Amino acid sequence: xxxxxxxxxxxxxxxxxxxxxxxxxxxxxxxxxxxxxxxxxxxxxxxxxxxxxxxxxxxxxxxxxxxxxxxxxxxxxxxxxxxxxxxxxxxxxxxxxxxxxxxxxxxxxxxxxxxxxxxxxxxxxxxxxxxxxxxxxxxxxxxxxxxxxxxxxxxxxxxxxxxxxxxxxxxxxxxxxxxxxxxxxxxxxxxxxxxxxxxxxxxxxxxxxxxxxxxxxxxxxxxxxxxxxxxxxxxxxxxxxxxxxxxxxxxxxxxxxxxxxxxxxxxxxxxxxxxxxxxxxxxxxxxxxxxxxxxxxxxxxxxxxxxxxxxxxxxxxxxxxxxxxxxxxxxxxxxxxxxxxxxxxxxxxxxxxxxxxxxxxxxxxxxxxxxxxxxxxxxxxxxxxxxxxxxxxxxxxxxxxxxxxxxxxxxxxxxxxxxxxxxxxxxxxxxxxxxxxxxxxxxxxxxxxxxxxxxxxxxxxxxxxxxxxxxxxxxxxxxxxxxxxxxxxxxxxxxxxxxxxxxxxxxxxxxxxxxx
Amino acid sequence: xxxxxxxxxxxxxxxxxxxxxxxxxxxxxxxxxxxxxxxxxxxxxxxxxxxxxxxxxxxxxxxxxxxxxxxxxxxxxxxxxxxxxxxxxxxxxxxxxxxxxxxxxxxxxxxxxxxxxxxxxxxxxxxxxxxxxxxxxxxxxxxxxxxxxxxxxxxxxxxxxxxxxxxxxxxxxxxxxxxxxxxxxxxxxxxxxxxxxxxxxxxxxxxxxxxxxxxxxxxxxxxxxxxxxxxxxxxxxxxxxxxxxxxxxxxxxxxxxxxxxxxxxxxxxxxxxxxxxxxxxxxxxxxxxxxxxxxxxxxxxxxxxxxxxxxx
Numbered sequence: 001x002x003x004x005x006x007x008x009x010x011x012x013x014x015x016x017x018x019x020x021x022x023x024x025x026x027x028x029x030x031x032x033x034x035x036x037x038x039x040x041x042x043x044x045x046x047x048x049x050x051x052x053x054x055x056x057x058x059x060x061x062x063x064x065x066x067x068x069x070x071x072x073x074x075x076x077x078x079x080x081x082x083x084x085x086x087x088x089x090x091x092x093x094x095x096x097x098x099x100x101x102x103x104x105x106x107x108x109x110x111x112x113x114x115x116x117x118x119x120x121x122x123x124x125x126x127x128x129x130x131x132x133x134x135x136x137x138x139x140x141x142x143x144x145x146x147x148x149x150x151x152x153x154x155x156x157x158x159x160x161x162x163x164x165x166x167x168x169x170x171x172x173x174x175x176x177x178x179x180x181x182x183x184x185x186x187x188x189x190x191x192x193x194x195x196x197x198x199x200x201x202x203x204x205x206x207x208x209x210x211x212x213x214x215x216x217x218x219x220x221x222x223x224x225x226x227x228x229x230x231x232x233x234x235x236x237x238x239x240x241x242x243x244x245x246x247x248x249x250x251x252x253x254x255x256x257x258x259x260x261x262x263x264x265x266x267x268x269x270x271x272x273x274x275x276x277x278x279x280x281x282x283x284x285x286x287x288x289x290x291x292x293x294x295x296x297x298x299x300x301x302x303x304x305x306x307x308x309x310x311x312x313x314x315x316x317x318x319x320x321x322x323x324x325x326x327x328x329x330x331x332x333x334x335x336x337x338x339x340x341x342x343x344x345x346x347x348x349x350x351x352x353x354x355x356x357x358x359x360x361x362x363x364x365x366x367x368x369x370x371x372x373x374x375x376x377x378x379x380x381x382x383x384x385x386x387x388x389x390x391x392x393x394x395x396x397x398x399x400x401x402x403x404x405x406x407x408x409x410x411x412x413x414x415x416x417x418x419x420x421x422x423x424x425x426x427x428x429x430x431x432x433x434x435x436x437x438x439x440x441x442x443x444x445x446x447x448x449x450x451x452x453x454x455x456x457x458x459x460x461x462x463x464x465x466x467x468x469x470x471x472x473x474x475x476x477x478x479x480x481x482x483x484x485x486x487x488x489x490x491x492x493x494x495x496x497x498x499x500x501x502x503x504x505x506x507x508x509x510x511x512x513x514x515x516x
Numbered sequence: 517x518x519x520x521x522x523x524x525x526x527x528x529x530x531x532x533x534x535x536x537x538x539x540x541x542x543x544x545x546x547x548x549x550x551x552x553x554x555x556x557x558x559x560x561x562x563x564x565x566x567x568x569x570x571x572x573x574x575x576x577x578x579x580x581x582x583x584x585x586x587x588x589x590x591x592x593x594x595x596x597x598x599x600x601x602x603x604x605x606x607x608x609x610x611x612x613x614x615x616x617x618x619x620x621x622x623x624x625x626x627x628x629x630x631x632x633x634x635x636x637x638x639x640x641x642x643x644x645x646x647x648x649x650x651x652x653x654x655x656x657x658x659x660x661x662x663x664x665x666x667x668x669x670x671x672x673x674x675x676x677x678x679x680x681x682x683x684x685x686x687x688x689x690x691x692x693x694x695x696x697x698x699x700x701x702x703x704x705x706x707x708x709x710x711x712x713x714x715x716x717x718x719x720x721x722x723x724x725x726x727x728x729x730x731x732x733x734x735x736x737x738x739x740x741x742x743x744x745x746x747x748x749x750x751x752x753x754x755x756x757x758x759x760x761x762x763x764x765x766x767x768x769x770x771x772x773x774x775x776x777x778x779x780x781x782x783x784x785x786x787x788x789x790x791x792x793x794x795x796x797x798x799x800x801x802x803x804x805x806x807x808x809x810x811x812x813x814x815x816x817x818x819x820x821x822x823x824x825x826x827x828x
Contacts, residue, residue: 320779
């Protein structure tokens with residue numbers, strides 16, 4: 001875990017769960033620890049530590065396992081889950097686009113609670129619907145339950161592992177069977193209704209907790225990234241083809257495999273016939289174009305309609321990440337530096353002089369740009385020593401790009417940038433806290449006056465008088481700034497997502513065929 | 517006496533000439549012209565060498581002679597001294613690649629001061645010229661006056677007076693790109709080409725070097741004639757700019773086509789941090805910090821965050 005990454009996680013924990021949780025995060029950053037070590041290290045009260053640990057476990061940020069001594073649990077941090085906090089807004093958008101407002105409320109409730117029993121979620125969502133979150137909702141309590149079930153079936157929600165039944169373990173072992181993971185227990189509508197009225201009934205699922213299956217969301221995001229890339233590269237029809245191909249792929253391939261199993265073209269054709277005549281007519285040509293494009297998203301085997309296509313995720317994300325990194329280089333260092341960067345990547349190892357010649361950049365400028373890139377760790381130098389006993393010892397310096405390292409550098413940069421936006425937004429807020437609090441107070445007073453039946457125009461006028469114009473402009477600039485920083489956070493997360501997917505696929509493909 | 521030297525030297529010269537371009541050894545010469553005494557022979561050989569009719573060379577420890585090939589030396593050289601002639605010969609050998617002063621000195625065995633004088637006088641007579649090489653601007657190379665320097669020295673079309681014309685290259689780079697983009701636009705907006713299918717459109721919007729070269733020549737932006745090879749180097753820079761894609765056709769030539777980038781600008785560069793030159797020094801405490809960052813402040817007060825990229 002790099003420093004910017006750890007800092008960012010620490011900040012996120014503090015922002016969402018407060019200082020105590022952050023202190024525990026700090027303790028666990030250096031590695032797994034037992035409860036006693038955390039207690040003494042953090043200097044907090046034992047009740048607070050226990051409670052904070054519970055919360056972190058509930059949200060999946062910390063896990064526990066028996067350590068060297070099997071009767072004592074060791075707590076381990078899961079920073080990869082913490083960073084997902086940034087992505088929560090995006091999950092909500094995805095779900096509301098796909099399944100509508102009720103699903104969005106359900107997912108929101110589950111995300112807010114970390115892990116939670118189904119009956120509780122259903123009731124909470126029902127309460128919010130009744131409070132007016134969704135207008136014209138007619139399906140009632142059972143409708144919410146059915147939506148919940150649908151989300152489980154679609155694997156957006158999954159059950160949390162429960163303690164196994166072996167009573168001898170001092171450290172409980174959490175288990176969940178694959179079949180039960182996405183199996184929704186029946187909850188009678190009558191029980192829900194009773195619970196809603198506040199009657200003491202024991203729901204049948206009190207021991208089954210649910211959480212969001214982030215992989216499913218990531219899968220959606222990944223598909224979206226790929227489809228959009230094809231739309232950029234070729235056109236809308238090709239994007240539709242990609243969409244169909246991905247859908248067909250899920251029927252026979254595991255979602256996170258590095259390479260899909262072949263999908264027969266004839267099957268894609270059947271699907272396109274229903275949706276787009278243009279695509280059907282030129283399906284073969286589109287496949288040829290995407291296949292031959294340098295982005296290497298798909299590969300084709302066999303000719304004509306009897307052939308099939310498969311998706312190569314490793315190559316696809318390598319191209320996507322290359323494009324992203326190249327674009328970052330272009331923006332950071334200028335177009336000519338991007339040219340040098342691409343050139344070095346395509347030639348693998350290249351001499352400075354050769355580089356100047358091919359890139360068509362004056363020697364002096366080329367040298368300056370190259371050294372700037374080296375300074376930023378985007379280019380690397382490889383020196384070849386000529387072993388000669390006599391004469392001047394001359395060595396060659398070859399430039400090359402260690403792409404994984406560059407991705408690492410960019411990722412760290414992203415983490416730092418997110419951290420900066422968060423810190424800055426927080427800073428803006430706390431600097432102007434008095435103004436903001438004053439404004440909120442005045443708003444509440446005004447609201448109260450309105451409900452008490454004062455003339456709304458008179459209230460608005462009063463509000464104008466209470467806040468001076470300079471205060472108002474300051475308030476709007478601060479608000480705009482904070483909003484913009486929050487937005488930037490989301491865009492940054494898009495970049496992080498692509499880079500993380502690349503890292504995932506790169507390691508996965510390495511495991512399949514180890515580097516010789 | 518003078519007559520005998522003349523006669524003797526005629527005999528010696530005839531013998532050496534008969535030996536051909538490989539020359540003959542001193543011992544052979546002794547046997548070949550037995551009726552000349554040693555002193556006379558030496559005098560004759562010396563006379564021939566001063567007249568630059570023969571060359572002397574060494575094989576192992578033995579001396580040999582051969583006939584000097586007669587070349588058409590310029591009239592100015594006729595009354596020049598021996599040193600000038602030797603230096604001239606060395607430079608002539610180097611051809612249009614030129615030769616460094618150091619190498620002339622090694623080959624001619626002349627003292628640096630003498631060599632400098634000789635080179636200067638030859639330059640004044642317009643027999644040789646000094647040319648600066650683009651690869652090493654401080655080193656001068658010499659070549660015969662009438663020769664055109666080799667392209668490795670001048671750097672080809674992209675150099676004028678040893679300076680790389682980066683503006684010229686940039687303009688060509690832009691124009692080539694413009695041509696390819698317009699080509700693609702033309703076919704994408706044309707209904708009839710849309711009907712031909714995506715592959716036909718793909719091929720229509722690609723161009724090979726020849727087509728681009730013709731376009732550039734027709735534009736008339738270049739004073740020097742540009743070959744297809746020159747245009748290819750320019751197109752390759754576009755390739756490394758990520759603006760075009762190159763494809764090998766069945767005929768073995770490359771075609772180029774303007775492409776859109778795979779991704780729109782990533783989120784990182786939407787933020788000043790993404791292009792911040794001092795991000796590595798940025799900490800919560802310290803001179804560079806997100807709290808006091810002027811870049812963030814300016815950026816925060818501007819309204820638009822993400823501009824949709826223009827579609828090609």
